[in-house]
Amino acid sequence: MDQDIERRRVLRGAGLAGLAGLAGCLGNGNGGDGTDQPNGTETEDGNGDGTATETDDGGGTGETRLSWHAGGTGGTYFPLSNEFKQIVEANTEFTLQVQSTGASVENVGSLANGSADFALIQNDVAYFARNGESIDAFVGNAVETLRGVATLYPETITIVTLAGTGISQPADLEGATINTGDLGSGTQVNATQILEVLGIEEYDEQNAGFATAADQLRNGDIDAAFVVGGWPVGAIADLATSSDIEIVEITGDNLQAVLDAAPFYAEDTIPGGTYNGVGEDRGTVSVQAMIATRSDLAASTVESVTAAIFDNTGELSIKSEFITRETAQDGMSIELHEGAAAYFG
Structure with missing residues (x-):
C-alpha cells in the first residue's frame, strides 16, 4: 500500500478513536460502551448544567430540558432540528437545547455518554455504532444503548x-x-x-x-x-x-x-x-437521516417527543415532503426505542 495512503488511514483512525474517547464511545470503565446510568439520574448536557431529562423509570417527571445534538450550521441537521424544537416546545412540556456538532459519529458518542438525549445521525453510522464495526471509533466498542426513533429523509x-x-x-x-x-x-x-x-x-x-x-x-x-x-x-x-x-x-x-x-x-x-x-x-x-436516542431515556419522554413531531409534520418547512409517519421506519437500521415503538405501534 502507498505510504501516503497508509499514513492518511492511520491518522484518520487516530482522530476517530480520539473523538470516541472524548465523546464517550470508549466507555465509562464498566461495560466498555459508556452506558451504565443509574435509574433516575440526570446527566450532563455538555455545558455542565445537567439539563438532560429523567432516564428509564418510564413515568417520572424529572427535568423538562432535553439536549438535542444536530450538525454543522451549514448543513440540514441544524435548521431542521430547530424546527423540531419549535414543534416539540409548542406541543409538550419539554424544551430542546439544540447544539451544533460534528454530526453523526460525534453525536453517537454524545448519546453513549448521556450528554445528548436525542441526535440526528446517518442510518449507516447508526448500524456501524450499534454493531461495533467498520468505523475505527466503534470497532470493538459497540454502542449497545443506541436506539432508533425514526428515519427522516435521504x-x-x-x-x-x-x-x-x-x-x-x-x-x-x-x-x-x-x-x-x-x-x-x-x-x-x-x-x-x-x-x-x-x-x-x-x-x-x-x-x-x-x-x-x-x-x-x-x-x-x-x-x-x-x-x-x-x-x-x-x-x-x-x-x-x-x-x-x-x-x-x-x-x-x-x-x-x-x-x-x-x-x-x-x-x-x-x-x-x-x-x-x-x-x-x-x-x-x-x-438516510434519522433521529436516534439512548435506551435509558424514559419511554414516556421518547413517545411524547416522537408524537409531537410526527403528529405535526405539517408545521415543517424543511424536507417536509419526506418526513411522514408512514415512512418513518423506512431504512431503520437499528432497534427502536420502546417509546418510539409505542407511538408507531
Missing part, C-alpha cells in the same frame, strides 16, 4: 467543485485536494469509502464542516468537497450565488460500484435548478 452525497478546476467526473479527483468533511463525521466515512470504491488513491485530504468547505472552494484552497445532507444544502446554495459550481455525478459503472459496496447507499438525483447555475439533474447516491 441524505444526498454531493461532490461539489468549481467551474474551471477540470473536475467533471470522479476519475478527475485523483491527485486533487478534497475536503471529506469534519474528522470523524459521517460525511468523512462516506467520502473516504466512496473514493476508495471509485479507485481514487492519491489525494490530499482536508477535514472541515460544510460552511468552511464552501469557503475553501471559494478561496481556491481545495479542489472539491463532499457534502452529505438533504438538498438544497445551505452551504452549497450560498456558494452557488457567488461562484460557478459543478456537481460531480456518480452514475453508470461508478454508481453500481458504490451501490455494491454497502447496503446503506441508494441511488439518488439532485434535480436541476436546485443550485444556481446547475440546470440539469445530477445523479449520485444517498444514505
Whole structure:
C-alpha cells in the first residue's frame, strides 16, 4: 500500500478513536460502551448544567430540558432540528437545547455518554455504532444503548467543485485536494469509502464542516468537497450565488460500484435548478437521516417527543415532503426505542 495512503488511514483512525474517547464511545470503565446510568439520574448536557431529562423509570417527571445534538450550521441537521424544537416546545412540556456538532459519529458518542438525549445521525453510522464495526471509533466498542426513533429523509452525497478546476467526473479527483468533511463525521466515512470504491488513491485530504468547505472552494484552497445532507444544502446554495459550481455525478459503472459496496447507499438525483447555475439533474447516491436516542431515556419522554413531531409534520418547512409517519421506519437500521415503538405501534 502507498505510504501516503497508509499514513492518511492511520491518522484518520487516530482522530476517530480520539473523538470516541472524548465523546464517550470508549466507555465509562464498566461495560466498555459508556452506558451504565443509574435509574433516575440526570446527566450532563455538555455545558455542565445537567439539563438532560429523567432516564428509564418510564413515568417520572424529572427535568423538562432535553439536549438535542444536530450538525454543522451549514448543513440540514441544524435548521431542521430547530424546527423540531419549535414543534416539540409548542406541543409538550419539554424544551430542546439544540447544539451544533460534528454530526453523526460525534453525536453517537454524545448519546453513549448521556450528554445528548436525542441526535440526528446517518442510518449507516447508526448500524456501524450499534454493531461495533467498520468505523475505527466503534470497532470493538459497540454502542449497545443506541436506539432508533425514526428515519427522516435521504441524505444526498454531493461532490461539489468549481467551474474551471477540470473536475467533471470522479476519475478527475485523483491527485486533487478534497475536503471529506469534519474528522470523524459521517460525511468523512462516506467520502473516504466512496473514493476508495471509485479507485481514487492519491489525494490530499482536508477535514472541515460544510460552511468552511464552501469557503475553501471559494478561496481556491481545495479542489472539491463532499457534502452529505438533504438538498438544497445551505452551504452549497450560498456558494452557488457567488461562484460557478459543478456537481460531480456518480452514475453508470461508478454508481453500481458504490451501490455494491454497502447496503446503506441508494441511488439518488439532485434535480436541476436546485443550485444556481446547475440546470440539469445530477445523479449520485444517498444514505438516510434519522433521529436516534439512548435506551435509558424514559419511554414516556421518547413517545411524547416522537408524537409531537410526527403528529405535526405539517408545521415543517424543511424536507417536509419526506418526513411522514408512514415512512418513518423506512431504512431503520437499528432497534427502536420502546417509546418510539409505542407511538408507531
